[in-house]
Amino acid sequence: MxxxxxxxxxxxxxxxxxxxxxxxxxxxxxxxxxxxxxxxxxxxxxxxxxxxxxxxxxxxxxxxxxxxxxxxxxxxxxxxxxxxxxxxxxxxxxxxxxxxxxxxxxxxxxxxxxxxxxxxxxxTDKELQDYYNNLKPEIRVRHILVSDENTANEVKQKLDAGGNFADLAKQYSKDTGSAANGGEIGWINKQTEGQLDPDFVKGAYTLTKPNEISAPVKSQFGYHIIQLEEIKPKKPFNExxxxxxxxxxxxxxxxxxxxxxxxxxxxxxxxxxxxxxxxxxxxxxxxxxxxxxxxxx
Known part of the structure; x- marks a missing residue:
């Protein structure tokens, strides 16, 4: 709007x-x-x-x-x-x-x-269809943000070994606002996507299954470890x-x-x-x- x-x-x-x-x-x-x-x-x-x-x-x-x-x-x-x-x-x-x-x-x-x-x-109908084809599903994610790649790899290893994401977010994440909530970022969709770092968004959308955790994703803010919590598939075009x-x-x-x-x-x-x-x-x-x-x- x-x-x-x-x-x-x-x-x-x-x-x-x-x-x-x-x-x-x-x-x-x-x-x-x-x-x-x-x-x-x-x-x-x-x-x-x-x-x-x-x-x-x-x-x-x-x-x-x-x-x-x-x-x-x-x-x-x-x-x-x-x-x-x-x-x-x-x-x-x-x-x-x-x-x-x-x-x-x-x-x-x-x-x-x-x-x-x-x-x-x-x-035109083509414009509407093209828009739909390019529309991404809504995803809910959380992240841990650190300064360097070595620390990011360390955090990833701990997660792979069964570490608790929320606890590690509180321990490591530079994003203190989300760290207090276990790294929660919330929903990424057509309204919120533009408010986030493009590299972060791109990394988040490489995840396809709930609870899947990304490799370190570099952005202007540092290195992110991202976890996909929930995904809402697109509704059919007619809906x-x-x-x-x-x-x-x-x-x-x-x-x-x-x-x-x-x-x-x-x-x-x-x-x-x-x-x-x-x-x-x-x-x-x-x-x-x-x-x-x-x-x-």
């Missing part, structure tokens, strides 16, 4: 703008003068008014044509959690979200925009076709194609903005990026 996280959270700002516009009560006092609600509203309107209005407009015009279910939304959040792991809370805070619910509100709008843009994307079609279409989306789709939706909804200072909310720039993510996707 191209818009997994928007770089700026507007939900709180939208609420503040709405509240501030109602009156002129004082919100701050200084010996040199007071600041009214209207002052605050005007300042926020200048800084983020068009973006905030745009979010409110999208919340009105998109849900009926491009509904996003709680199941779809939760699946995307779970996918993001899987990608970011223990960094999830810090990452969403870095991007300005107060909590997971705050993230979901903005993410839902991004998913509706994506659905609108996907309507214009065409894919995965909808998911594959989504993935292939999503991979073709660009910020320009999303912007063009939103231009179409704004026109179809006959949206008009009376305040000239907020016209940018509907005067979209096809060259402007529609959002960014911690992972760059």
């Amino acid at each position: 191209k818009k997994m996280i928007l770089a700026l959270t507007l939900a709180g700002s939208v609420l503040t703008l709405s509240a501030c516009s109602a009156g002129s009560s004082t919100v701050a006092e200084t010996k040199d003068g007071n600041i009214s609600q209207q002052d605050l509203y005007n300042a926020m309107k200048t800084k983020i008014g068009p973006q905030a209005l745009q979010q409110l407009i999208y919340e009105k015009i998109l849900p009926k044509k491009y509904p996003v279910t709680d199941k779809e939304l939760n699946a995307k959040v779970d996918q993001l959690k899987q990608q970011l792991g223990s960094n999830f809370p810090a990452a969403i805070a870095q991007y300005g979200y107060k909590n997971e619910d705050d993230l979901k509100k903005t993410m839902k709008i991004g998913m509706m925009e994506e659905k609108a843009a996907m309507k214009d994307v065409k894919v 995965m076709k909808s998911e594959i079609e989504y993935d292939v279409k999503s991979s073709k989306l660009t910020s320009d194609s999303i912007t063009k789709a939103m231009q179409r939706e704004l026109k179809d909804a006959n949206v008009k903005v009376s305040d000239k200072d907020l016209q940018a909310a509907i005067n979209l720039n096809p060259q402007a990026s529609q959002g960014s993510t911690p992972s760059g996707q």
Whole structure:
């Protein structure tokens, strides 16, 4: 998904703008003068008014044509959690979200925009089949990471002699985070593969049977001893076709194609903005990026 996280959270700002516009009560006092609600509203309107209005407009015009279910939304959040792991809370805070619910509100709008843009994307049966043919099964692995090949061979010999993988991970592994959990890395799949070292992933996929242990695998971090714990074979093509079609279409989306789709939706909804200072909310720039993510996707 191209818009997994928007770089700026507007939900709180939208609420503040709405509240501030109602009156002129004082919100701050200084010996040199007071600041009214209207002052605050005007300042926020200048800084983020068009973006905030745009979010409110999208919340009105998109849900009926491009509904996003709680199941779809939760699946995307779970996918993001899987990608970011223990960094999830810090990452969403870095991007300005107060909590997971705050993230979901903005993410839902991004998913509706994506659905609108996907309507214009065409894919062929060959593209879908090729994607399926290149799709790897999901595997769950653990590893022991050491600095040099001699130590890696030593660990491998101990494992071959019946040594306990979890115990040896705690004893030897430089990856202290996974070592505390017996070397657990978790599932490698199309969502998480890009977060891992390519040489590590390649080595992990040489294993074909549960409990099989690799020879030392060299990566930029050192030498890994990898154990395959579980494998999920691919489902038949027909059972995965909808998911594959989504993935292939999503991979073709660009910020320009999303912007063009939103231009179409704004026109179809006959949206008009009376305040000239907020016209940018509907005067979209096809060259402007529609959002960014911690992972760059």
